[in-house]
Amino acid sequence: MERVLSAALTGARRYPVVLAGLLVLAISLLFEATGEPTAGGLVAGAFAAAVGAWTAIGMVRDLLRGQWGLDILAVTAIGATLAVREYIAAVIIVLMLTGGGALEDFAAGRAKRELTALLERAPRVAHRQTDDGVEDVPLDAVRPGDVLLVRPSEVVPVDGTLASSAGVFDESSLTGESLPVERTEGEPVLSGSVNGTGAVLLLATTTAADSQFSQIVALVQQAAESRAPVVRLADRYAVPFTVFSLALAGLGWWISGSAVRFAEVLVVATPCPLLIAAPVAFLGGMSRSAKNGVIVKGGAVLEILSRIRTAAFDKTGTLTQGRPELVEIRPESGLDPHELLALVASAEQYSSHALAASVVEAATNRGVDLLPVESAEEVATNGVSAVVDGRKVHVGKRSYVTDMLGAEVAEPPLRPGELAVYVAVDSEPGGVVVLRDAPRAEAKATLARLKRAGAAHVLMLTGDAEATARSIAAELGVTEVRFGLLPLEKVEAVRAAAPRPVLMVGDGVNDAPVLAAADVGIAMGARGATAASESAGAVVLVDDISRAAKAVEISQYTVKIALQSIWLGIALSVGLMVVALTGVLPPVAGALLQELVDVATILNALRAIGGRPHGRLARDF
Template sequence: MRRIRPLRRSRPGIGEDGRVTRAIRLIRRYPVVALTLAIGVLGIVLALVGQGWLVAWIFSIYALGVAAWQAVGMVRDILRGHWGLDILAVTAIIATVWVGEYVAALIVVLMLTGGEALEDYAGRRAKRELDALLTRAPQRAHRVLDDHYVDVPVDEVVPGDVLLVRPSEIVPVDGTLRSAETSVDESSITGESVPVEKRAGDALLSGSVNGPIAVEVVATARAADSQYQQIVALVAEAAASKAPVVRLADRYAVPFTVFSLLLAGLAWWVSGDPVRFAEVLVLATPCPLLIAAPVAFIGGMSRAARNGVIVKGGGVLEQLARAKTAVFDKTGTLTHGEPELVAVRPEAGFGADELLALVASAEQYSSHVLAASITHAAREQGLRLVEADAAREDATNGVVARLGGREVVVGKFGYVLEHAPDARRTAIAPGELAVYVAVDGRYAGALLARDRLRDNAHATLERLDRLGVHHTMMLTGDAQATAEHIAAEIGIERVRAECLPADKVHEVAAIAERPVVMVGDGVNDAPVLAAADVGIAMGARGATAASESADAVILVDDISRTAKAVEIGRDTVRIALQSIWLGIIVSVGLMLVAAFGFIPATAGALLQELVDLAAILAALRAIGGRRDAAAEPVRPRAATSAR
């Protein structure tokens, strides 16, 4: 390890007292609210010194000025064809000033401007987990230059650069550990709270936090291609979205406005007192309707992020809440995607060890998922692998390698049959797959492997059924017998095997029970993830194409997060609608009481502030921290698949 030279750091500035600083920050962020409060305090002071007439003029002029300012934006919206709920607030301000209820007018102004401020504040509170990802994005890296380290922008790091990561620093880009060992905190990426031990050569994810010792890391990706930056991009897309159910609140604008104006006008007509009109309208100011749904959906996305699922929009949560069918890819989704070697069946005089060594030597030059399993099994048995004189891979079919003067062909049966006419299929059990081998044009045998089912796959399907997702289907490119075996083991209703990507898209399009949730992990799943009502990518292994096509990305290698995403969607929509109707019902009830003259305008305005607060607090339940902490995890049943 090189001697670490201290890097120059900027000296933190010395600010005012923390509470004063926060107060100044809030005033700058919400100046109209601050000005309204200041005018209210000024009015109290003037009233105490006997200048009540001046208070009436100040409050009335200020309230009408705010009403005019709001009216300009309201007229612009109306000209664009959008009838908003601000009509009621502006009408209430004008009505209260007209009948001399200038204190109520100022409270309505505070309610209107304060409602916007409360929405912004609640949104910031709900997006805390999302914003944490954005603000923690690494900006600089310590790159090795000769015998010292130089600070460079993280965007300048290229694969192959050696970087220093100091204790408790964030790993700036994806890389491999060059030092002997370390421990890293990957909680912000995977949700795993326990530090992970790493050894030389292990992969490190950008965004994870290094442990107590400084280490050197070899970059394997640029910043833009690294895990953390991809998550940040997904988060930014999620935060900018607006859910369809939020637009439902906008559609309530016209009937709620008409009802409120009619009720206020009726109260005026029956009583003959114009004050009654103002008393009803101050309670019709619709801040709960405007605030509740956006806060709930932002909270739901924040809760999903905290549970290792990045949801790309509030509309996705609404679709998840209504989901009727769940469709799964098999390999890497319901199974681990890492087949294990279970048998070697040599032919033509080959021994088992000899055949395995030849196949593993050839598979060193293949990118197929089986290749890693076979080479790993050979090394575990202590077999010696040799380098090929020449090798080529025929994608999805197999590999041809020349090893010590012999031509070794490894791959699918049809591919090997082309090189060895005497090749014949071997018997396989359900759930197994075979890799065939030919040596110098003669059939040499087969290797059998099995992909292990995820321990909690069955429990996840049961949980989805309890959440209302009663229909299940598997789409896979694997053999029919293998697919049916897996489906029967975990209880999936329908199976379509030997699918090409286009076949998967057609199958999903034909499903009648919608919305459809599709869960997959590979590049070949990208088209069907984009075509489904909700596409969920198992993105823990960096399946970029799948993640970009999906509506939600699971950041950990855990299929149970699919059920968690559906649960969060259902909770979020339920809380959003509860909050909307809470605001409507309470406001309408108070308006009816006010129509009979039992609630003065000033008291009504104060009561409406409490209604606003209640709606926001109800919507913030969508963040769900306590609910997640109390929930029991999906318990894996005993594994029954053979190894």
């Protein structure tokens, strides 16, 4: 009961005109019931006239700025009902007009539930361990290297690694995975995840501003404030609808010879759905995407995703696992396999490429000690040059090592799916390290889902050699492959791709330029790509490429529901106007029916949160 009263008081403070309208309506009906209709009419008429005049002032200001809106219909309807002394109907129109904001807030709040849940859960303080115990500090005061205490059921404040022996965390709000995730000492823990039933220690690896959760919160705020093209399209419907409504009301007056008929038609011609339904549907779609581990940066991104006709993919780390396994070491120039692996791994630890991490991991697993590195420089997408234990080492693509040596490097025989990392040591060919990067288990099904969703043209873009690229493409059923590409060439390939719009899916780090060049880019952000990557329109927070297909499916359903809600509101309003044209719909009854139309249309728009697409895609939700 206390919560209900609190909510009522909050609503009264936020929407005083709505509260006043309800009181005026109650007083007017009370006067009617006690046989004093004149007094009730004076109260209702004065209130409706005051609100109508205030709205008219705003309407005139908008018209002077060249902006048309549905306020014209509302003001005209209020004036008409007052003129024919339908005071109760005038108050109901005022309630419909002023209550639109309250209805929109309610619907938008419901639609943004998953988005706002992230914002509401954002921690404000952290428990930092010191020599004297544990102290609470503002989140902004946390620095990398701080040891933090995370109590049971608390939200992890910053990105870090687990300093306790083990812990269980709920990452569902970040990744959409419903099952708790177990972590052991030294493993990474995402900020924004919820600790389990036992307190744990966390070694902070970032500041609060640089943590994944803070960047997701920034994305959520950006998404919630965005407007999609279809929402602006709904605004443009206001002009022809206004003209049509006034013309139909005028026709009713002319046919009947009564101004009452004019008022009866206009009473049902104030479709709030045009202003509310589309934004609510898009907020619902973005909320649903967030629940499924995809942060979409705005309604415009959803709108473009719904029309995708071409899907382009990076290979390494996107269509493939991104964690290649070392399968063979082939040394040259008198080196032995152990020595070659030590040199390569020592240099590759300074590279951000996915292959480099695999080489370093393989060396560690084989008990190979890394050598001291005097200097290292990464040449983006090509390789690494380093001075390792006094020896000049070049590691990377065949073309890169060839350029460094000034002589052609032979291409070794490789089995399907294998790739070679070429090495030069002290200006001599050092051999190759052979790895195999297997396709993701979900990749083939994801491509099939995108094709069903309308992206009939699929291409793979990679900087890898032809043999490796074609092997992976054949395994996944991709017919168009571009291999040996530099970043600029990937950008040119996406710009030239047709039909459009073009979706590009990549890792969000090395693929930043091509993600920006596409009509919409989706970054796989689970492996180090910052969630706030400005190059992508959406970020997948879980290491699962199928979420890209899910985002497309959700966007298509969202746009369908938004347009359906707009036309539903228009159709029902036009139907009521035609009925009112015959004179069988009194103003008060028409005003109440229009309120029901508003509610029905908003409820339909809310289906974007949890409704299911029809057909074969339904089972994927």
